Amino acid sequence: MLKLYGKYFSIHLKSTMQYKGSFFATLIGSFLTSFTVFLGISFMFQRFHKVAEFSYEEVLLCYGIMLMGFSVAQMFASGFKVFDSMIANGEFDRILCRPRNEIFQVLAYRIDFIRVGMLLQGIVMLVYGLASCYVDWNFSRVITVIFMAVGGCVLFSALFLLDGSIAFFTLQGLEFMNVFTYGAIEHGKYPLSIYGKGMLTFCTFVIPYALVQYYPLTYVLGRSDNPLFIFLPLLACLFVVPCWIVWRIGVRRYKSTGS
Amino acid sequence: MIEVQDLRKTFKVARREAGFGQAVKALFHREYTYVHALDGVSFRIGDGEMVGYIGPNGAGKSSTIKILSGILTPDSGKCLIDGRIPWKSRQKHVKEIGVVFGQRTQLWWDVPVVDSFELLKEIYAIPTEVYKKNVDQLTELLDLAQLLRTPARQLSLGQRMRCEIAGSLLHNPKILFLDEPTIGLDAVSKLAVRDFIKRLNQERHTTVLLTTHDMQDIEALASRILLIGKGKILLDGSLEDIRRGGSHIDETVAELYKKFDVT
Numbered sequence: 156m157l158k159l160y161g162k163y164f165s166i167h168l169k170s171t172m173q174y175k176g177s178f179f180a181t182l183i184g185s186f187l188t189s190f191t192v193f194l195g196i197s198f199m200f201q202r203f204h205k206v207a208e209f210s211y212e213e214v215l216l217c218y219g220i221m222l223m224g225f226s227v228a229q230m231f232a233s234g235f236k237v238f239d240s241m242i243a244n245g246e247f248d249r250i251l252c253r254p255r256n257e258i259f260q261v262l263a264y265r266i267d268f269i270r271v272g273m274l275l276q277g278i279v280m281l282v283y284g285l286a287s288c289y290v291d292w293n294f295s296r297v298i299t300v301i302f303m304a305v306g307g308c309v310l311f312s313a314l315f316l317l318d319g320s321i322a323f324f325t326l327q328g329l330e331f332m333n334v335f336t337y338g339a340i341e342h343g344k345y346p347l348s349i350y351g352k353g354m355l356t357f358c359t360f361v362i363p364y365a366l367v368q369y370y371p372l373t374y375v376l377g378r379s380d381n382p383l384f385i386f387l388p389l390l391a392c393l394f395v396v397p398c399w400i401v402w403r404i405g406v407r408r409y410k411s412t413g414s
Numbered sequence: 415m416i417e418v419q420d421l422r423k424t425f426k427v428a429r430r431e432a433g434f435g436q437a438v439k440a441l442f443h444r445e446y447t448y449v450h451a452l453d454g455v456s457f458r459i460g461d462g463e464m465v466g467y468i469g470p471n472g473a474g475k476s477s478t479i480k481i482l483s484g485i486l487t488p489d490s491g492k493c494l495i496d497g498r499i500p501w502k503s504r505q506k507h508v509k510e511i512g513v514v515f516g517q518r519t520q521l522w523w524d525v526p527v528v529d530s531f532e533l534l535k536e537i538y539a540i541p542t543e544v545y546k547k548n549v550d551q552l553t554e555l556l557d558l559a560q561l562l563r564t565p566a567r568q569l570s571l572g573q574r575m576r577c578e579i580a581g582s583l584l585h586n587p588k589i590l591f592l593d594e595p596t597i598g599l600d601a602v603s604k605l606a607v608r609d610f611i612k613r614l615n616q617e618r619h620t621t622v623l624l625t626t627h628d629m630q631d632i633e634a635l636a637s638r639i640l641l642i643g644k645g646k647i648l649l650d651g652s653l654e655d656i657r658r659g660g661s662h663i664d665e666t667v668a669e670l671y672k673k674f675d676v677t
Binding site for chain 1: 529
């Protein structure tokens with residue numbers, strides 16, 4: 156399976172390299188786009204110094220981690236973002252004609268290398284945040300940061316999967332799903348607690364963003380010493396399960412309606 | 415061996431009148447009509463047979479092919495292909511069949527054809543010797559030597575179709591479904607494709623089920639013909655059975671469509 160994915164990867168890389176100029180221009184563009192967000196945060200903190208109880212450096216650390224998870228998910232799970240058109244142009248029939256798992260094939264259908272720009276931006280912010288935050292680094296905190304990035308990546312991928320699955324029922328992607336993906340990365344810049352209790356509850360129990368962001372972040376920053384918070388990002392990965400079930404129902408429906 | 419018994423498939427189709435007002439109305443209240451794409455289809459195709467599957471547009475040809483290749487689940491009826499139920503054991507089933515959709519591509523657009531083949535090799539887990547042998551053979555038979563290094567997007571339709579067919583045969587399928595393989599091809603490519611399918615059937619004894627609107631395809635290839643209309647098999651016989659009505663096959667088939675009232 157891994158070898159096969161490697162083959163797909165090299166095909167996508169070759170295809171992308173066919174249009175080198177466009178690739179690098181877009182790459183820089185994508186880097187700059189997220190850079191403006193970075194600037195936005197900087198300008199705001201020149202005015203306010205603190206948002207709720209979080210400092211500039213802490214917000215950068217938080218956003219850097221989220222952005223890394225988000226960009227990796229965008230890069231590798233982008234097949235689901237175009238899934239409605241895959242159904243419309245019959246590509247999904249093609250997938251069903253091949254002796255491999257459907258989700259695997261959709262994942263392998265598209266790899267969005269452009270997102271490397273955003274990933275770089277995430278890394279820059281993370282490194283800056285790490286260097287300037289007054290965090291007493293130890294093993295469990297490092298592990299927590301890694302879990303946060305991985306958990307974020309899985310959570311966003313799951314949301315893309317859910318977004319794609321909806322195309323089975325509506326035959327067109329639903330724009331409102333972007334609220335949960337792009338919206339999340341937009342307001343995920345800041346630790347979710349600043350939006351108030353209602354929002355935090357929603358992001359804890361409905362779509363578990365807070366499990367990969369707010370709670371473990373408080374642990375990393377030493378605001379909380381509850382060791383459970385280290386593992387919350389892994390718990391958030393369970394969000395894949397309901398999304399996968401929706402997908403299965405969708406595939407079954409597709410096979411019985413053919414459209 | 416393909417055994418199909420009393421397959422039924424009904425689609426629910428949303429329907430509305432033209433016009434903006436109707437479109438708004440349809441947002442809240444939809445009217446559906448039911449289309450019986452397959453209305454009790456039964457047939458049996460033995461190993462190594464070559465069968466032409468014809469019928470007017472919307473008769474149920476594509477639905478049948480989709481069911482046989484495991485993409486679609488029927489409402490009722492039985493279908494057994496070499497002992498497998500296509501929609502129940504999809505992955506196992508599709509390993510043994512090849513499917514060519516004339517209007518869609520399975521080649522990767524931006525990379526040379528041979529890269530697509532290499533990927534198919536991995537997808538189907540084809541052993542290297544088998545793969546090499548098949549590529550060599552197919553290259554020779556379909557005259558692909560000049561094409562393999564070209565990206566698919568730069569191929570003409572005829573060249574691409576030859577590559578498509580080759581791609582669907584790399585894993586030695588015992589059964590090949592061809593959905594309008596000659597659509598839009600020029601005379602030379604059509605002949606090449608027909609010739610190849612014929613040899614494939616004779617030399618490898620691959621079972622071929624082919625849908626087409628081109629009666630010359632049928633004349634050249636199929637010894638047996640299934641005629642479907644309005645979801646029912648209307649005629650199962652040889653080319654001679656169809657020819658009986660007149661000399662020119664296109665007219666005869668049009669006559670048949672009219673006779674069965676399926677146009």
